[in-house]
Amino acid sequence: MREPAADDSVGLISLLHAGRREQELRRAAEQDQAKQQAEREIQPPPGDDIVWQNLFLGKQQDEQEFRRLRMCIVQREDTLETIAGRYQLNPREIILFNRLSANNVSEGQVLMIP
Numbered sequence: 001m002r003e004p005a006a007d008d009s010v011g012l013i014s015l016l017h018a019g020r021r022e023q024e025l026r027r028a029a030e031q032d033q034a035k036q037q038a039e040r041e042i043q044p045p046p047g048d049d050i051v052w053q054n055l056f057l058g059k060q061q062d063e064q065e066f067r068r069l070r071m072c073i074v075q076r077e078d079t080l081e082t083i084a085g086r087y088q089l090n091p092r093e094i095i096l097f098n099r100l101s102a103n104n105v106s107e108g109q110v111l112m113i114p
Contacts, residue, residue, distance in 0.1 A: 070113040074105045087113050 072083055080103055084091040095103065097114045
């Protein structure tokens with residue numbers, strides 16, 4: 001039988017260390033891949049954020065567009081026709097906008113003018 005030489009034991013130890021290094025490198029690579037996969041799941045692809053902004057923000061801007069409303073407090077001798085003439089509107093617009101049931105308005109009543 002052959003006795004192991006000093007060179008053989010050094011070779012075996014270096015192979016063991018090399019195997020450990022390879023395992024550590026594999027683990028690190030797997031961890032990096034897992035992190036990248038998690039980031040991909042969390043963050044949408046670069047083009048999607050523009051689409052989402054258009055879908056949500058575009059509609060919100062249209063729906064939340066501010067309108068200028070005026071209020072009118074009906075005076076003693078005011079009628080729907082005089083108020084409509086003052087604001088250059090049709091009396092029907094004021095009736096519909098304020099959900100009035102009749103064509104009559106009373107003194108002190110507050111009307112919203114579109």
